Amino acid sequence: MVNCMMPLSILAASPASDGGAIAAQGSSVWEFVVKGGVMMIPIGACSLVMIAVLAERFMVLRKGNIIPSNFMKGLDRTLRAPVATEERRRDALHYCKSNASPIASICAAGIRRLSAPIEVIEKHLSAEGEHQVFHMRKHMRALAVVASIAPLLGLLGTILGMIRAFQTVAISGEALGKTEMLAGGIYEAMITTAAGLFVALPAIIGHHWVSAKVEHLAADMDRIAFDLVELAGDTTQSLKISAPSDNGHAGEAMSTDAPISRAPDVAVSTEA
Numbered sequence: 001m002v003n004c005m006m007p008l009s010i011l012a013a014s015p016a017s018d019g020g021a022i023a024a025q026g027s028s029v030w031e032f033v034v035k036g037g038v039m040m041i042p043i044g045a046c047s048l049v050m051i052a053v054l055a056e057r058f059m060v061l062r063k064g065n066i067i068p069s070n071f072m073k074g075l076d077r078t079l080r081a082p083v084a085t086e087e088r089r090r091d092a093l094h095y096c097k098s099n100a101s102p103i104a105s106i107c108a109a110g111i112r113r114l115s116a117p118i119e120v121i122e123k124h125l126s127a128e129g130e131h132q133v134f135h136m137r138k139h140m141r142a143l144a145v146v147a148s149i150a151p152l153l154g155l156l157g158t159i160l161g162m163i164r165a166f167q168t169v170a171i172s173g174e175a176l177g178k179t180e181m182l183a184g185g186i187y188e189a190m191i192t193t194a195a196g197l198f199v200a201l202p203a204i205i206g207h208h209w210v211s212a213k214v215e216h217l218a219a220d221m222d223r224i225a226f227d228l229v230e231l232a233g234d235t236t237q238s239l240k241i242s243a244p245s246d247n248g249h250a251g252e253a254m255s256t257d258a259p260i261s262r263a264p265d266v267a268v269s270t271e272a
Contacts, residue, residue: 036191039157046146047199053139054206102132125225147203154196161189
């Protein structure tokens, strides 16, 4: 009879023991933070900076914000409109300003010099492209700093904790031969190292993710800038409204059938 009741008593006691383990596990995170000491405060601040930067860059670097869809189609229609060159340039600039995106700013820099030689347009497109890439890499240095100093803060906390642990053992006569006191101090000291690594690893991954995102977007903007250079060369040789004739009617539009020479590539640097 006793043997039959023992498994039931074990099953009845198991939920309570599981609940206690779950409760202990739930409180262990906060206990680790408290036992880590004062160095957990700057490590926690680093984690907040990392989360804020990654969230902000994730929202800003979406492709729709950098390169709006169908932007080049609308710009192409504006630049190929059968109107005077100055009016065409004014309409294109207004179109770029209405988009308020990095690619629109790059295109506007080239459109302002639409009547200039191709080399001048390339120069201004490249300069504006570097400026926009610099803004796209905003806060990257903060991620790099967090990834660098978080493990160092954790290591410093561990060293300070071990100093305190050995100091306690040294000044306590009762601690002689009691390894559990030294082990407990070292266990608490190692918490800061683990916390620093937990912050540094996501910061490193996030830094590389943002860098790769910026490089892909810069490559897309480079392609669009190249298309704009070709389009600018096309518009300078395409439809132009001639001056009014003696009978008051405008002359016919002059067109060129000669092929347009391919413009050289416009490099948009990804270096901040």
